[in-house]
Amino acid sequence: xxxxxxxxxxxxxxxxxxxxxxxxxxxxxxxxxxxxxxxxxxxxxxxxxxxxxxxxxxxxxxxxxxxxxxxxxxxxxxxxxxxxxxxxxxxxxxxxxxxxxxxxxxxxxxxxxxxxxxxxxxxxxxxxxxxxxxxxxxxxxxxxxxxxxxxxxxxxxxxxxxxxxxxxxxxxxxxxxxxxxxxxxxxxxxxxxxxxxxxxxxxxxxxxxxxxxxxxxxxxxxxxxxxxxxxxxxxxxxxxxxxxxxxxxxxxxxxxxxxxxxxxxxxxxxxxxxxxxxxxxxxxxxxxxxxxxxxxxxx
Amino acid sequence: xxxxxxxxxxxxxxxxxxxxxxxxxxxxxxxxxxxxxxxxxxxxxxxxxxxxxxxxxxxxxxxxxxxxxxxxxxxxxxxxxxxxxxxxxxxxxxxxxxxxxxxxxxxxxxxxxxxxxxxxxxxxxxxxxxxxxxxxxxxxxxxxxxxxxxxxxxxxxxxxxxxxxxxxxxxxxxxxxxxxxxxxxxxxxxxxxxxxxxxxxxxxxxxxxxxxxxxxxxxxxxxxxxxxxxxxxxxxxxxxxxxxxxxxxxxxxxxxxxxxxxxxxxxxxxxxxxxxxxxxxxxxxxxxxxxxxxxxxxxxxxxxxxxxxxxxxxxxxxxxxxx
Numbered sequence: 113x114x115x116x117x118x119x120x121x122x123x124x125x126x127x128x129x130x131x132x133x134x135x136x137x138x139x140x141x142x143x144x145x146x147x148x149x150x151x152x153x154x155x156x157x158x159x160x161x162x163x164x165x166x167x168x169x170x171x172x173x174x175x176x177x178x179x180x181x182x183x184x185x186x187x188x189x190x191x192x193x194x195x196x197x198x199x200x201x202x203x204x205x206x207x208x209x210x211x212x213x214x215x216x217x218x219x220x221x222x223x224x225x226x227x228x229x230x231x232x233x234x235x236x237x238x239x240x241x242x243x244x245x246x247x248x249x250x251x252x253x254x255x256x257x258x259x260x261x262x263x264x265x266x267x268x269x270x271x272x273x274x275x276x277x278x279x280x281x282x283x284x285x286x287x288x289x290x291x292x293x294x295x296x297x298x299x300x301x302x303x304x305x306x307x308x309x310x311x312x313x314x315x316x317x318x319x320x321x322x323x324x325x326x327x328x329x330x331x332x333x334x335x336x337x338x339x340x341x342x343x344x345x346x347x348x349x350x351x352x353x354x355x356x357x358x359x360x361x362x363x364x365x366x367x368x369x370x371x372x373x374x375x376x377x378x379x380x381x382x383x384x385x386x387x388x389x390x391x392x393x394x395x396x397x398x399x400x401x402x403x404x405x406x407x408x409x410x411x
Numbered sequence: 412x413x414x415x416x417x418x419x420x421x422x423x424x425x426x427x428x429x430x431x432x433x434x435x436x437x438x439x440x441x442x443x444x445x446x447x448x449x450x451x452x453x454x455x456x457x458x459x460x461x462x463x464x465x466x467x468x469x470x471x472x473x474x475x476x477x478x479x480x481x482x483x484x485x486x487x488x489x490x491x492x493x494x495x496x497x498x499x500x501x502x503x504x505x506x507x508x509x510x511x512x513x514x515x516x517x518x519x520x521x522x523x524x525x526x527x528x529x530x531x532x533x534x535x536x537x538x539x540x541x542x543x544x545x546x547x548x549x550x551x552x553x554x555x556x557x558x559x560x561x562x563x564x565x566x567x568x569x570x571x572x573x574x575x576x577x578x579x580x581x582x583x584x585x586x587x588x589x590x591x592x593x594x595x596x597x598x599x600x601x602x603x604x605x606x607x608x609x610x611x612x613x614x615x616x617x618x619x620x621x622x623x624x625x626x627x628x629x630x631x632x633x634x635x636x637x638x639x640x641x642x643x644x645x646x647x648x649x650x651x652x653x654x655x656x657x658x659x660x661x662x663x664x665x666x667x668x669x670x671x672x673x674x675x676x677x678x679x680x681x682x683x684x685x686x687x688x689x690x691x692x693x694x695x696x697x698x699x700x701x702x703x704x705x706x707x708x709x710x711x712x713x714x715x716x717x718x719x720x721x722x723x724x725x726x727x728x729x730x731x732x733x734x
Contacts, residue, residue: 142582142647149608149648150592152628156607157600185522185601188515188530189612190502191620195489204616207625211602214501214616239502239509240519241527 156210160184165209166402167217168385170202171225171253172235172243177403180212187242189214193234199286199297201225202234218255220385220400225255227318227384228288228297250318251354254405256383258313258359258398260375266397267310268361269374274310277301278392285389287316290325300390311361313375313387313398319358323380326353356380359387379406413698415660418706422656424584427690427705430698439700442670446694455674455719462719470712477552485619500553500615501606502533509533513541514654515612518605521597538658546659550645550652551684551711555618556610559633560642567637579640581647583687590650610644611651642684652709659706663728666704666715670697673722679714689714692722703728 127135159165166180170193175183193216194202201223202216209215216234218225227250235243247253263269278300279285286297305312314320326345333341358380361373375387375398385400421427432440481496485503488495497504501515511533520526541549550557570576593605606612610632613625636643645652668691675694680686688705691697703726714723 138580138582141579142585145581145643145647146585146588146592149589150596153593153596153604153608156602156604160602181601182523185597185603186519186525187603188502188511188519189603189606189616190498190515191616192498192502192504194620195497204620206623207607207613207628211604211607213607213625214612237497237504239498239504239511239527239529239533240523241525241529 156207156213159208159210159212165205165212167205167209167212168220168256168383168400168402170197170216170218170234170243171227171232171250171255171382171384172238172245172247173216173255174242174244177256177405177408183242184211184215186240187215188240190239191216192237192239193243196229196233196237197225198229198233199223199226199288218385220388221396222389223285224385224389226287226297226316226386249352249354250322250384251352251356251380251382253382253384254407255385256400256402257404257406257409258377258381258383258385258387259401260377260397261399262393262395262397263374265393266374267393269372269397271372272310273306273308274312274392275304275306277304278312278390287386287390290321309361309373310392311373311375312390312392314359314361316386316390317359318384318386319354319380319382320360322352322354323357354380358382379409381406414703414705418660419657421687421705422653422660422707423587424582427687427696429690429696434698436699439670439697442700443695446675450674455676458674459676459678459719468713468716470716474552474711475558478555478558481553482555482615482618485615489619499612499619500555501612502530508536510537510540512651513537513658514651515603515606517654518593518597518603521594522601522603524598541655541658542661543664545662545664545710546655546657546706547652547709548659548664549655550649551709554611554651555614556629556632557645557709559614559629560636560645563633563637564642567641570637571641576638581640581643583647585647586649586653589648590653593650605650609649609651611649645684652707656707659708659710662706663730664710665706665726665728666708666710666712667724667726668692668697668702668704669722669724670700670702671722672720674720676719678717678719679723682713682717684709684711684713 169175169183173183174186189204191204191214194204201218203219205212205215205217207213232247232250235245235247260266267274277283281301283301285300287300287303288297289303292298292303330345333345357378359375359377362376363371364374365371383400383405387398388396388400391398417428484496485499487493488497495506500512502511504510509529509532511530513534516530516534519530571578596604608628610629613629617623617626632644673692675692677692679692680689683689685707688708691702691704712725715725
């Protein structure tokens with residue numbers, strides 16, 4: 113072979129035909145590997161384009177209803193938000209969400225965010241700002257917007273009450289009931305209701321609960337006659353007391369002239385999903401829409 | 412300087428440069444010369460045999476224990492809510508201090524084009540930590556995929572030995588190409604494209620938050636490595652290895668090679684995941700009697716374990732002088 117005759121030198125010797133063939137094959141293999149691996153990684157765009165990766169996200173997620181690109185980009189997929197949530201509402205998406213793999217989401221029907229951490233712990237835990245710190249109170253959140261999707265299934269619309277466990281004995285979801293335990297959420301199955309008219313979605317709404325608590329505080333402050341206290345509560349009304357109602361039962365008239373009540377969603381709704389979670393009918397009469405928030409309603 | 416230059420060159424896929432005789436000190440040449448004809452196969456075999464019966468895989472055992480402990484610490488922190496090491500390998504908090512995987516942080520920074528302070532703190536902390544600990548030490552001492560791949564590698568080697576399959580190599584430059592492609596994809600698309608297929612992230616999250624469909628991808632990678640190409644992901648694809656490799660260039664923790672007693676029989680190169688870094692153990696290939704193994708080395712210690720003559724040892728540059 114030719115390279116046997118060439119002198120040993122630092123210059124590159126021409127490769128033998130066999131080596132040449134080997135290196136040609138290795139180059140081809142490497143090219144196929146590159147195309148293959150990059151190709152597989154790019155498959156992740158499919159769920160994003162199809163919109164199937166859009167989900168209910170934790171409070172503060174930097175996204176618009178239809179565009180989660182910034183949220184996917186900024187999330188480092190570590191799950192620290194998952195770990196701090198007291199009701200275990202946050203889950204991490206699997207590979208079927210493509211680029212959204214490892215990004216946190218909330219399945220409201222299984223376990224909604226009831227803000228029982230009070231301090232928006234997930235936001236505080238986020239190391240990258242994917243859950244933005246420009247958010248101080250639950251009322252500042254914009255996760256989605258609730259809608260009475262199946263009014264005829266709604267017990268209030270039917271004029272019915274509700275007795276028993278809201279989601280049955282096997283339901284594992286948690287909620288915080290201040291009157292039971294101020295600090296620890298308990299199982300919804302351990303907290304049966306007995307209501308003459310079902311108002312669970314209004315009763316359990318975290319925004320409504322806070323508005324009621326604030327109103328009570330204001331009343332107490334006024335009764336105490338301490339002007340400083342009154343001022344403090346008034347100040348609270350500006351921030352952690354939700355400024356706007358989220359949901360209320362309102363009367364409406366049936367074609368036959370009978371008056372019934374139905375849940376009406378108000379401007380203050382943040383889309384946390386507790387109404388969807390607690391709704392006792394299967395499937396939920398009230399759901400959270402992801403394609404709008406209270407800020408995008410007017411347009 | 413040559414160490415940094417050669418390390419970077421090897422990380423991005425170039426073949427190790429061999430020194431000319433003029434570049435080698437005369438003492439080294441004498442050592443090489445002295446070995447010529449003085450090492451019979453039987454002698455080498457005897458030393459080898461004695462080494463293998465007398466000792467054990469000390470570093471491998473320590474490494475496996477460390478790797479499992481680190482990953483278990485993540486799991487335990489979450490399950491028992493002890494808040495020691497919260498998060499996953501991509502980003503975490505160690506007793507409250509932010510830590511961020513350098514490659515994940517880079518992907519996020521490129522895709523999001525905006526970095527918050529917490530991420531800077533976490534990245535700098537981890538950067539300093541791995542400078543001290545050896546860069547690609549992350550791969551062999553922490554990465555859960557490395558351990559799985561190491562176990563399935565035994566199956567691959569057995570199949571090759573039985574001549575049931577053949578190992579297929581790739582051009583090592585392809586890993587640098589992947590690195591650039593994934594960086595550009597993050598920058599252009601605005602998505603952390605690599606995270607979608609990163610077995611390190613997938614496995615870490617699966618351990619902590621429960622298994623998912625994504626594990627099928629990890630399984631597919633392992634099968635590819637068993638039946639087609641030995642340690643293909645770590646050797647030819649993974650950008651995490653490149654990132655930590657570059658960090659390791661600055662690290663004082665290295666594996667040191669001493670040419671004096673070396674038999675050049677090549678056991679170290681056979682077990683090494685990145686055998687190009689051990690090219691200096693070939694007779695005539697070292698620059699000096701004592702030379703550090705390049706930064707693409709994962710500091711796994713397999714060569715330290717296997718070397719029958721003790722020619723490969725861990726060292727902490729500068730510290731040995733102090734002591």
